[in-house]
Amino acid sequence: MVTSLVAILGTLLGATATYIFQMRTAKQARQSAREERLWQERLATYSTFASALTDFRKSQNDRWHREQENSQSAAYATARDESYRQRANATAALYRLRLVTTNPELDSLASLALKLTEEIHDATDEQDRTGRGRKARRALLDFTQAAAVDVQQLHI
Template identity: 50%
Template sequence: MQTAITSLIAIAGTLLGAAATYLFQGRAAKQARIEARDERLWQEQLAAYSAFAGAITSYRARENTYWFAKRDNPNGSTHISARSEAFAERATAKAALFRLRLLNPDPELSRLASEALEVTTAIHRAKDEPARAEQAERSQLALLAFVEAASNQVRARTSMHPTSESSASAS
């Protein structure tokens, strides 16, 4: 009888241990999935920020080229080509903006990105060279404001959630 009780206690202990292990492993797996998802989202956000900044930089260059081509020969093929290239770059910048908005939870960062696109679009509408130069400068400043805000967000997240690499290097 003593042996049967000991065996039942051993079986109960084993089952209890297995159940506890199952619960803890399930929680650990869920947490790992959440962390992996958050990391993928973070990497996508960083890529979106970078792609947007690059798209605006290219778009600004095309807008300036478009403005000069329009000034030099409004009916020429260079103007028509420059306009088409500027429109294509604008489409790329808008796509980058939409991706940024999909991935970014911060309305202020989204507002700054929209502003950078708007002021860049206005470059080709400038009436003369000083106005074009001023609008190009406004575009650069709007992009820098976006980049600074994105950089602050990156630094804030990095300080709140250090990666395993930075944790390992600190020890």
């Protein structure tokens, strides 16, 4: 009788321990999968923002050049409309970035890069446009360097 009780208690203890370990393992697996998805989402979002900002900067330069040629031309109107479209894409990418990052430095760097890119078409002459373009490009580089650190730390 005592042997039967010991066997039953041993079985119950073993089943309970197995259940606890399986629950812990399942929780860890879910956490790892969540972290991997977050890492992938941040990587994709940061890349999308950098690409959108690069396209926006190109459109701003084109807009400036078309305006210098003839601000009343259809080519300028097309370039201006394209810059508006690219700004909307870059702004949407910034909002998506804000949804996936908890890093205020990245938000600040991304916002600055967008702001500096928006200002390119306001240049007064070629030298001013070149300087504004360099500042915008540098701001994007600063963002991508900080974003690289963020995604590399997440994936360790």
